[in-house]
Amino acid sequence: MANVLIVTCNKIRDINCVSCLKCFKAAELKDGEFAKYDEVNIVGMCGCGDCPGLVMPKLTLVLEQADYLERDIDAIHFGTCVLKACKTAACPIDLEKVSKMIKTKMGIPVTVGTHNY
Numbered sequence: 613m614a615n616v617l618i619v620t621c622n623k624i625r626d627i628n629c630v631s632c633l634k635c636f637k638a639a640e641l642k643d644g645e646f647a648k649y650d651e652v653n654i655v656g657m658c659g660c661g662d663c664p665g666l667v668m669p670k671l672t673l674v675l676e677q678a679d680y681l682e683r684d685i686d687a688i689h690f691g692t693c694v695l696k697a698c699k700t701a702a703c704p705i706d707l708e709k710v711s712k713m714i715k716t717k718m719g720i721p722v723t724v725g726t727h728n729y
């Protein structure tokens with residue numbers, strides 16, 4: 613079982629995919645980037661911290677809360693919405709760089725992307 617936190621684009625979450633049904637569907641069916649897990653539990657979804665992409669302080673806060681609430685986070689996924697924002701909306705997040713930083717500083721593996729619908 614992988615306990616997954618999804619990081620979403622503050623600007624287009626729930627607009628790009630209404631109600632985030634796509635990520636929940638993909639997680640349940642293990643589609644897209646969730647295919648590598650035996651089972652997926654979405655622990656939480658958080659925004660990216662908004663432009664210009666304050667991901668690290670936002671994740672620090674999320675991990676503190678998860679610790680307080682005794683919720684494990686085994687993996688972090690950047691939602692497909694963040695990928696779309698990078699490709700089409702001049703998102704300032706450097707996904708490769710920030711993924712390495714998260715893994716190094718927080719010890720949690722990062723995947724870029726979620727569903728492919």
Ligand code: SF4
Pocket residue numbers: 618619620621624625626627628629631632633634635636657691692693694726727
């Ligand atoms: S990619 Fe996932 S988190 Fe982002 S808007 Fe779509 S369903 Fe929501």
Ligand code: SF4
Pocket residue numbers: 620621622623624660661662663664665666694697698701702703704705
């Ligand atoms: S930093 Fe990127 S992912 Fe975050 S709100 Fe801005 S465009 Fe969206």
